Amino acid sequence: MSLLVVLFWIKTILVYLIDFHLGVKGIYQYFVMLINPFATTLLLFSIGLYVKRTLPSYITMFLIYVANTALLLFSVIYYREFTDFMTINVIFGYSAVSQGLSGSSFALLKPEDVIILGDVVLVLLGLLTKLIKLDKRPIKKKSAAAISSFAIFALMFNIVLGEIDRPQLLTRTFDRNYLVKYLGIDTFTVYDGLKTAKNNQARSRADGADLNNILQYTSNHYAKPDPKLFGAGKGKNIIVIHLESFQQFLINYKLDGKEVTPFLNSLYNSKDMYSFENFFNQVGQGKTSDAENMLETGTFGLPQGSLFSALGTDNTFEGAPAILNQEGGYSSAVFHGNNGSFWNRNSVYPNLGYQNFFDASYFNQDSNNLSEYGLKDKLLFHDSVKYLERLQQPFYAKFITVSNHFPYNLDKENTDFPTADTSDNSINNYFVTAHYLDQAVEEFFDYLKSSGLYDNSVIMLYGDHYGISDTRNVKLAKLLGKSSSTWSDYDNTQLQRVPFMLHIPGEHDGGVQKQYGGEIDVLPTLLHLAGIDSSKYIQFGTDLFSPEHDQTVAFRNDNFVTPNYTVIGNTIYQNGTGDVVTHPSADVKKELQEKSRQVTHELSLSDSLNNKNLLRFYVPNGFTPVNPKEYDYQNDFYKLIQTEKKLQQRSTSLWSRNQDHSTIDDYDSDAPELKKTDDNSANVSSAKKKITTNKNKDVKNAKDSSSVKSSASEVNASE
Numbered sequence: 112m113s114l115l116v117v118l119f120w121i122k123t124i125l126v127y128l129i130d131f132h133l134g135v136k137g138i139y140q141y142f143v144m145l146i147n148p149f150a151t152t153l154l155l156f157s158i159g160l161y162v163k164r165t166l167p168s169y170i171t172m173f174l175i176y177v178a179n180t181a182l183l184l185f186s187v188i189y190y191r192e193f194t195d196f197m198t199i200n201v202i203f204g205y206s207a208v209s210q211g212l213s214g215s216s217f218a219l220l221k222p223e224d225v226i227i228l229g230d231v232v233l234v235l236l237g238l239l240t241k242l243i244k245l246d247k248r249p250i251k252k253k254s255a256a257a258i259s260s261f262a263i264f265a266l267m268f269n270i271v272l273g274e275i276d277r278p279q280l281l282t283r284t285f286d287r288n289y290l291v292k293y294l295g296i297d298t299f300t301v302y303d304g305l306k307t308a309k310n311n312q313a314r315s316r317a318d319g320a321d322l323n324n325i326l327q328y329t330s331n332h333y334a335k336p337d338p339k340l341f342g343a344g345k346g347k348n349i350i351v352i353h354l355e356s357f358q359q360f361l362i363n364y365k366l367d368g369k370e371v372t373p374f375l376n377s378l379y380n381s382k383d384m385y386s387f388e389n390f391f392n393q394v395g396q397g398k399t400s401d402a403e404n405m406l407e408t409g410t411f412g413l414p415q416g417s418l419f420s421a422l423g424t425d426n427t428f429e430g431a432p433a434i435l436n437q438e439g440g441y442s443s444a445v446f447h448g449n450n451g452s453f454w455n456r457n458s459v460y461p462n463l464g465y466q467n468f469f470d471a472s473y474f475n476q477d478s479n480n481l482s483e484y485g486l487k488d489k490l491l492f493h494d495s496v497k498y499l500e501r502l503q504q505p506f507y508a509k510f511i512t513v514s515n516h517f518p519y520n521l522d523k524e525n526t527d528f529p530t531a532d533t534s535d536n537s538i539n540n541y542f543v544t545a546h547y548l549d550q551a552v553e554e555f556f557d558y559l560k561s562s563g564l565y566d567n568s569v570i571m572l573y574g575d576h577y578g579i580s581d582t583r584n585v586k587l588a589k590l591l592g593k594s595s596s597t598w599s600d601y602d603n604t605q606l607q608r609v610p611f612m613l614h615i616p617g618e619h620d621g622g623v624q625k626q627y628g629g630e631i632d633v634l635p636t637l638l639h640l641a642g643i644d645s646s647k648y649i650q651f652g653t654d655l656f657s658p659e660h661d662q663t664v665a666f667r668n669d670n671f672v673t674p675n676y677t678v679i680g681n682t683i684y685q686n687g688t689g690d691v692v693t694h695p696s697a698d699v700k701k702e703l704q705e706k707s708r709q710v711t712h713e714l715s716l717s718d719s720l721n722n723k724n725l726l727r728f729y730v731p732n733g734f735t736p737v738n739p740k741e742y743d744y745q746n747d748f749y750k751l752i753q754t755e756k757k758l759q760q761r762s763t764s765l766w767s768r769n770q771d772h773s774t775i776d777d778y779d780s781d782a783p784e785l786k787k788t789d790d791n792s793a794n795v796s797s798a799k800k801k802i803t804t805n806k807n808k809d810v811k812n813a814k815d816s817s818s819v820k821s822s823a824s825e826v827n828a829s830e
Contacts, residue, residue, distance in 0.1 A: 112157070112159060112172055114234070115156050115176050119176065119180070120148050122227055123148040123296070124145060124148065125226050126187055126226070126227065129223060131291065132288075133288050133291060133292040139276060142272075143276065143292070146269060147273075147293060148296075150265035150269050150295075150298075151301075152179070152297070153258065153261070153265065154262035155297065158171065160250045160255035161252070169245060173238070180227060180228070182297070183227055186296055187227065188219045190582075192219055192517060196288075196290075196299060198287075198303045198416045199303050199304045199416075201415070201420075269295075276293070287299065306415075314723050317723035317724065317725060318728065321719060321725055322729055324716060325719065325720055328712070329650060329651065332651070333653070334635070334654050334657035334658075335657055336639035336657055340639070341639050341640075341642065343618060344616065345642035347567055347568055347569050347616055348504055348505045348564065348567055348569070349505070349506075349569045349571070349637065349641065350564075350570045351406070351507075351509040351573070352552060352571065352572045353399075353509060353573065353575055354512060354515070355399070355484075355513055355515045355548070355575060356516050356575070356576060357545065357574035357575075357610060358578050359390070361375075361542075361545050362375060362379050363380075367529060371528075371549070372546065372548075372549035374549050378572070380622075381622075382620060382622050383618070384612050384613065384622075385615065385618075386610070386622065387610075387611040387623075387626070388608075388624065389628070389674070390608060390610070390627075391627075391629045392574065392575065392577065392607050392608075392609045392629070392630060393405060393411065393630050394412060395412045395414060395668075396412075396416050397412045397413065398576050399454060399575050400420065400423075400454040400456075401418065401576075402575035402630055403419070404418050405652075407428070407430045407431045407634070408428050408429065409631065409649070409652055411631060411651060411714060413721065418721055422721060423459035426724050427727040427736065428463050429648055429649065430463030431463070431507065431634055431637065432464040432466070433737045434464075434638065434648065435507045435641065437735060439505065439643060441506060442502050442503040443464070443506065444468070444507075444508050444747075445460060445468045445509045445510075445511065446469045446491060446498070446509070446510045446511070447510075447513075448481075448487075448513060449484055449486075451471070453484075456468065456470070457470070461740075461741075462739045463737070465742065466742065467498070467747040468747065469498050469744075474486050474490070475490075475494070475790055477784075477788040477789065479784055479787065480784050482514045482520070483516055483517075483518065485513045486513070487514050487525065487784070488512045488513065488514040488551035489780050489782035489784075490789055491512065492551055492555040493780045493785065494789070496558065498751065500765040501748070501766050503758070503763050503764055504567070504764065510555075514547055515544040515545050519540035519541045519543065519544045519578075520540065524783050525547055526544075526546065526547050528546040529543075530543055533589070534586060538579055541579060550781075554778070554780045557778075558774075558778045558779075562774040562777050563765075565614075569613065569616070569637070569640055570613070570614040571612070571633075573609060573612070573633070577609075581603045584598060584602065604670065604672065604677050604684075605689075613640075626660060626662055627662040627673065627674050628660065628664065629665070633652065634652065636654045636656060639656070639657075648731055649729065651717055663709065663710065665713060671706060671707070673686075673703075673706060674686070676692070676703060678703055678707065683703060
């Protein structure tokens with residue numbers, strides 16, 4: 112037992128120092144960090160002392176050792192990708208994100224990880240070869256209890272030391288770095304588990320009265336729309352392009368004199384586009400799913416884990432697809448070349464009211480067509496056209512790209528853009544995949560213009576979250592003209608900027624917007640452009656165009672940004688210079704204290720709303736709660752064709768407006784897979800199967816009708 116305790120303590124400390132960036136400062140904090148693995152490690156392994164028989168006792172301790180090592184390794188891998196620690200919601204929600212993660216998990220492993228795994232192998236070999244001899248002397252229960260009691264005392268002592276340096280460590284929502292720094296991985300995991308159980312209990316006891324404070328806040332916080340832009344996109348399609356892992360610094364950036372994203376730069380600098388230079392991602396551990404949640408619901412993600420994964424299956428939502436459908440007659444669809452179960456989307460989208468979800472099953476999944484997380488972006492846009500043109504207009508359509516995703520691998524056949532020259536391959540390749548994404552978006556825009564959709568659509572582009580994590584930013588610093596030695600938390604926060612651009616048909620007075628905002632502000636902005644009053648819905652953001660827009664940007668860890676200051680923990684930075692404000696004036700101090708209270712308050716209200724599923728108690732006037740059982744994404748293409756047949760002359764799809772002819776020929780792409788492996792027959796397999804199944808029924812009986820002939824010819828053309 113002593114051997115296992117010492118080995119695990121050593122490798123935990125090494126992981127703290129090598130992999131985790133805990134912000135340890137001063138002798139006191141280093142001392143607390145050095146002792147924090149000891150108490151829980153000793154307590155866990157002492158369980159084996161209560162097993163009377165020798166061999167089972169050894170096996171028990173070894174299995175505990177393996178399990179704890181696994182937790183440590185997974186925490187390291189997760190931290191490298193998310194710069195955060197795994198929570199209970201993440202652990203139990205792993206199946207929702209597991210498909211597609213394995214490849215990047217291997218990419219995140221490093222040679223030094225032998226520190227974590229090597230001793231397990233050595234101990235096992237020692238036991239098998241009897242170099243570690245089994246001590247058959249029994250341990251008295253009193254001795255085992257004494258060791259466990261000492262471990263509990265050490266744990267309490269550890270917590271006290273943490274509370275001395277960071278008061279209210281366990282009672283307030285601090286950054287998880289604090290909890291691990293002061294208490295260790297095991298204690299943090301147990302604490303998080305207890306907190307999760309408490310939240311689940313609160314959920315079961317919730318009632319409608321819990322909504323009062325939330326309704327009061329969102330009502331007072333509501334910002335009236337700009338009358339010039341309210342309804343500017345009414346009746347128009349809404350197309351959302353989700354730019355995976357795309358950060359604002361890429362816009363107008365040149366690598367070795369070459370523009371990384373020339374097309375997106377042209378959009379950003381155009382008067383036909385409203386572009387926001389101070390727009391921030393506000394995601395937590397849920398990353399992409401958090402960004403989607405804010406976009407679709409106007410509420411924040413969870414402080415721990417992914418709302419989509421942890422609560423999305425059961426929660427009641429008032430999502431954008433349902434609101435747009437009920438108030439504007441919109442149809443809706445998502446196009447995503449990954450598995451529908453990724454981030455639990457196939458369970459969440461029905462609750463949001465999405466009518467169609469075209470996931471990986473609707474696209475050709477030849478291995479050459481795939482990037483790390485699904486269909487390559489050029490193929491996603493190109494191969495989605497056959498479905499997009501069948502949607503009834505106006506439609507709300509979202510495209511989720513994946514090629515610009517860690518570890519940023521792209522085959523040479525798809526790019527000739529040079530890599531950067533740093534010691535980190537993920538940074539070097541980031542510019543390559545971003546350039547590819549830029550080309551994919553340009554091809555799609557060309558199609559939108561040639562098909563006529565561009566002039567009839569509000570088009571939104573946004574980056575969902577960072578691409579280069581905080582742990583890698585110091586290596587990125589030189590490329591941004593900064594010094595890695597002076598890189599600070601302020602610089603990390605500024606890199607949370609992501610693009611946000613809006614094309615509004617008929618509006619040519621756009622350009623770069625200066626106001627501050629974040630992803631939480633997207634939904635009220637879109638609804639107002641569509642001519643829908645958002646005041647009756649519970650949303651925590653405000654319309655970016657409103658003169659009353661709240662420019663305080665809250666982050667999931669309680670930090671925040673205003674147009675003048677960046678506040679990280681107890682440190683205030685002056686925007687622009689990044690200088691620390693050591694002696695703020697009384698007015699500034701008062702203003703920022705009020706902002707801090709507001710940020711904490713609105714995050715807690717959002718958490719209460721979601722954790723307790725309070726929207727089940729609230730139905731806005733004129734809104735019908737979504738019934739998720741109405742949505743089944745198995746045969747969406749077939750159902751779109753059937754809808755056109757039913758509507759006949761009243762059909763508003765692009766296909767129908769184009770005299771029952773496909774617009775796929777309007778799409779010009781240089782994707783090499785289109786000439787080799789992207790056989791479109793696989794893309795319509797679900798529709799073909801459904802048509803075949805029903806050929807003796809309505810489809811077969813209607814073969815002579817022009818609409819079905821057109822449908823069949825379109826399927827053949829797609830093949």
